[in-house]
Amino acid sequence: MKKENISDIIENLNADQKIKxxxxxxxxxxxxxxxxxxxxxxxxxxxxxxxxxxxxxxxxxxxxxxxxxxxxxxxxxxxxxxxxxxxxxxxxxxxxxxxxxxxxxxxxxxxxxxxxxxxxxYKTYLETSNEDSKEFKTSVRNKEENLTNLLREHNIQGDFEENFLLICSMISMSNMYRRMGEALIDKFFIKGDK
The missing domain is CATH 1.10.238 (Recoverin; domain 1)
Known part of the structure; x- marks a missing residue:
């Protein structure tokens, strides 16, 4: 996996695109x-x-x-x-x-x-989302670097393995954030559970 490929993907995601x-x-x-x-x-x-x-x-x-x-x-x-x-x-x-x-x-x-x-x-939400986008981009780049080091440590080589593990890691993080969001809804928004 080449760093410029990941950087291109991150920029082309338009993950920070919102209706202002x-x-x-x-x-x-x-x-x-x-x-x-x-x-x-x-x-x-x-x-x-x-x-x-x-x-x-x-x-x-x-x-x-x-x-x-x-x-x-x-x-x-x-x-x-x-x-x-x-x-x-x-x-x-x-x-x-x-x-x-x-x-x-x-x-x-x-x-x-x-x-x-x-x-x-909503204006505050947009500002928060903008900060989240910056944090996301930094996090993905760090994740890629850490993954490259881990693969080297475990003597794993190959684009398939690197891409596979990066995708699995992204999905794992996504699931953790989603579950945390659901737990917060259950704790603070479901009536009767306070």
Missing amino acids: LEDIPDLDLYMDQVIQLFESKLSSLKRKEEDKVLTKTMINNYAKAKLLMSIKNKKYSKEHLILMSLIYDLKGSLSISDIKVLLDNIVQKYENHEDYNLREL
């Missing part, structure tokens, strides 16, 4: 406009060209599952789009039921017409 607050108009959008916005801003994150970032069915399912606050006049507010962006980011690792638990407090505040500054929360 300024990308979302202040006026309400129809469903087709929402889908178009998500496709234009997040299409670089698709694994395959034919994949969809967001569909009408997804949006309808989010609304039915009460992951979003009520939709008025078939239009979606900036707050709806913020929640959809969060759902998009979370659904790669969490179940829809866990996402619902996370977002329920926010949705309920909006349904009850309580004052809640979702835009500031």
